[in-house]
Amino acid sequence: MEFLNLGWLEIALILILAFIILGPGKMVKTGRDLGSWIRKISRDQLFRDVIQTTDEIRRYPRKIFDESLLDLPPHVQQQEQEASELEKQSDASDNKPGKDIDTDS
Numbered sequence: 001m002e003f004l005n006l007g008w009l010e011i012a013l014i015l016i017l018a019f020i021i022l023g024p025g026k027m028v029k030t031g032r033d034l035g036s037w038i039r040k041i042s043r044d045q046l047f048r049d050v051i052q053t054t055d056e057i058r059r060y061p062r063k064i065f066d067e068s069l070l071d072l073p074p075h076v077q078q079q080e081q082e083a084s085e086l087e088k089q090s091d092a093s094d095n096k097p098g099k100d101i102d103t104d105s
Contacts, residue, residue: 006014019027041047 018030022030
């Protein structure tokens with residue numbers, strides 16, 4: 001899972017650097033201030049509208065393909081086929097009984 005395009009290791013590094021630079025007392029106050037600032041932004045209607053608009057823009061090409069009933073580009077079809085094949089393979093391997101299971105005991 002990523003947050004602001006940062007992985008867990010980058011977030012941990014930032015927290016360690018913040019602890020070293022700010023110290024324990026000031027880090028708590030800064031964290032509290034940062035949390036309240038993020039809470040205010042996430043409750044703002046303008047921010048919600050921007051997030052909703054970016055989601056719609058991201059889904060728009062797929063919506064156009066679905067509405068126009070056009071075929072997907074070949075590379076997208078290939079990716080979907082590969083994904084479905086991998087899903088079938090994982091389902092098949094999940095249904096096979098394990099050979100390492102010892103039932104004699």
